[in-house]
Amino acid sequence: MALFITFEGGEGSGKSAQSRVLYAKLTKQAIPVVLTHEPGGTPLGDKMSHLLKWTNDTDISPMTELLLFNAARAQLVTEIVKPSLKKGVIVICDRYADSSIAYQSYGRGLDLEIVKLVNHTATQGLKPDLTFLLNTPSEIGLARKKQQKQDRFERENLAFHQKVRQGYLKLAADESERWLVVDASQSKAKITKLIWQRVSELLPQRRV
Numbered sequence: 394m395a396l397f398i399t400f401e402g403g404e405g406s407g408k409s410a411q412s413r414v415l416y417a418k419l420t421k422q423a424i425p426v427v428l429t430h431e432p433g434g435t436p437l438g439d440k441m442s443h444l445l446k447w448t449n450d451t452d453i454s455p456m457t458e459l460l461l462f463n464a465a466r467a468q469l470v471t472e473i474v475k476p477s478l479k480k481g482v483i484v485i486c487d488r489y490a491d492s493s494i495a496y497q498s499y500g501r502g503l504d505l506e507i508v509k510l511v512n513h514t515a516t517q518g519l520k521p522d523l524t525f526l527l528n529t530p531s532e533i534g535l536a537r538k539k540q541q542k543q544d545r546f547e548r549e550n551l552a553f554h555q556k557v558r559q560g561y562l563k564l565a566a567d568e569s570e571r572w573l574v575v576d577a578s579q580s581k582a583k584i585t586k587l588i589w590q591r592v593s594e595l596l597p598q599r600r601v
């Protein structure tokens with residue numbers, strides 16, 4: 394089994410940039426790696442992602458939201474993540490099931506056990522080996538996104554994003570062996586270095 398690495402964090406935390414840097418570093422070393430993301434990452438999932446982020450004329454209920462994210466996730470796991478891991482390829486995913494716990498449970502208030510159960514079903518129980526949490530105060534992250542057109546989540550108020558952040562920190566504390574919490578206020582280069590250190594530790598354990 395190869396490594397399954399995920400990046401999590403609130404809006405504007407810089408996780409997408411760091412996932413791309415990690416992908417580039419592994420590729421440079423000729424290590425087989427795939428970079429994907431949620432929501433989306435497959436043609437079908439991208440359509441659901443668009444619905445989830447840009448539907449403005451209908452109130453999407455929290456449960457519908459959870460199920461749509463997980464429908465896209467089920468497709469990604471089946472189409473990309475599992476087949477890649479099976480071939481011994483490292484998979485980097487920018488957001489994964491922990492996003493649903495942070496946003497749909499801690500943020501929207503859905504029952505935690507229900508969210509975990511739906512996640513478990515969609516992922517077929519596949520969990521990441523390593524998860525980076527890019528931790529940044531919500532107001533700083535949101536301010537970084539202010540210049541762009543804002544999706545349904547970015548338009549949520551500060552209290553929502555603070556609940557998401559606290560949710561992530563709780564998840565990381567509860568399963569500290571899987572998570573590395575990175576202070577996202579450090580320089581990009583420092584963050585890249587911390588991430589690389591942790592990934593390098595795991596590389597020798599990789600079974601191809």
Ligand code: TMP
Pocket residue numbers: 404431432462488489490491492493494496497546547
């Ligand atoms: P992003 O492409 O900017 O990361 O946007 C995805 C948004 O969707 C982000 O605000 C987090 C949210 N999200 C959830 O609420 N639940 C999920 O399970 C996932 C994957 C993302």
